[in-house]
Amino acid sequence: MHTVTLGPSGTYSHRAAGAVATDDEIEFRESIRDIVDAVADGDAARGVVPIENSIEGSVTETLDALAERDVAVVREVITPIKHGLLAQSEEFDTVASHPQALAQCREYLDEHYPDASIEAVASTARGVELAGEDPSVAGIGHPDNATGDLKVIAADIQDRRSNATRFFVLAPPAARSDAGGKSSFVVYPGANYPGLLLELLEPFADRGVNLTRVESRPSGEHLGDYLFHLDVDGGLFEERTQAALAEVEEIAENGWVRKLGSYDVEHVV
Numbered sequence: 030m031h032t033v034t035l036g037p038s039g040t041y042s043h044r045a046a047g048a049v050a051t052d053d054e055i056e057f058r059e060s061i062r063d064i065v066d067a068v069a070d071g072d073a074a075r076g077v078v079p080i081e082n083s084i085e086g087s088v089t090e091t092l093d094a095l096a097e098r099d100v101a102v103v104r105e106v107i108t109p110i111k112h113g114l115l116a117q118s119e120e121f122d123t124v125a126s127h128p129q130a131l132a133q134c135r136e137y138l139d140e141h142y143p144d145a146s147i148e149a150v151a152s153t154a155r156g157v158e159l160a161g162e163d164p165s166v167a168g169i170g171h172p173d174n175a176t177g178d179l180k181v182i183a184a185d186i187q188d189r190r191s192n193a194t195r196f197f198v199l200a201p202p203a204a205r206s207d208a209g210g211k212s213s214f215v216v217y218p219g220a221n222y223p224g225l226l227l228e229l230l231e232p233f234a235d236r237g238v239n240l241t242r243v244e245s246r247p248s249g250e251h252l253g254d255y256l257f258h259l260d261v262d263g264g265l266f267e268e269r270t271q272a273a274l275a276e277v278e279e280i281a282e283n284g285w286v287r288k289l290g291s292y293d294v295e296h297v298v
């Protein structure tokens with residue numbers, strides 16, 4: 030079975046997927062939700078999705094899909110993101126890319142192309158594809174995608190030198206593991222009272238388990254109702270992580286806790 034990730038060929042997700050699969054094992058999907066669904070439904074052995082960027086923050090589509098579908102996180106892949114501006118010539122009036130990439134280059138675009146129209150498309154590679162078909166369009170994406178008539182008009186255009194994205198490698202629930210240096214959970218407390226969030230975090234602090242990310246997302250039930258995504262520096266094989274989680278499960282007894290799994294981190298270029 031295949032590994033699915035965001036297409037077409039040449040996305041940053043595709044590059045990250047190279048850490049877990051060879052090119053002939055990779056299949057492309059048009060949206061993050063399609064990738065999570067393919068893994069949850071057993072149509073793919075692995076899925077690779079972006080979760081967080083150092084400039085733009087969380088990829089909310091991923092967070093929401095992970096809260097809704099039962100999949101395991103089995104690895105984290107971190108890759109540097111160095112964007113190029115790719116076009117047939119400097120005579121373009123539209124810049125097309127994935128919303129995350131456009132946001133990561135916002136200051137550059139405001140300074141150098143203040144009059145350009147901005148077009149959000151499904152992935153960076155899709156924006157570059159449009160630039161290849163239409164001389165009035167430039168795409169933002171990895172410079173290796175400058176093939177055919179496309180040139181790299183500018184390199185390293187992200188607003189910070191160190192731009193990096195974390196990706197999760199997803200697998201069907203049966204592949205969930207307690208082994209690994211990090212773990213991720215989604216908690217829906219099903220309650221709202223003063224100090225609730227503090228209560229949810231204290232079990233980790235009490236045992237010296239470092240929290241590496243806390244993110245709240247609307248539950249979708251009603252305004253002001255949230256679920257929380259937690260990443261911790263600790264594996265579920267560790268007694269301290271299990272004990273902290275057991276306390277969290279008690280606090281969330283009117284809601285639910287999803288263990289996404291424990292995993293190791295890999296840096297790839």
Ligand SMILES: O=C(O)C(=O)C[C@]1(C(=O)O)C=C[C@@H](O)C=C1
Pocket residue numbers: 035039040041042043079082088110127129130151152153154194
């Ligand atoms: O469009 C792509 O190339 C993707 O793989 C998506 C994505 C993202 O959603 O964050 C991945 C890495 C970069 O941060 C920009 C875009």
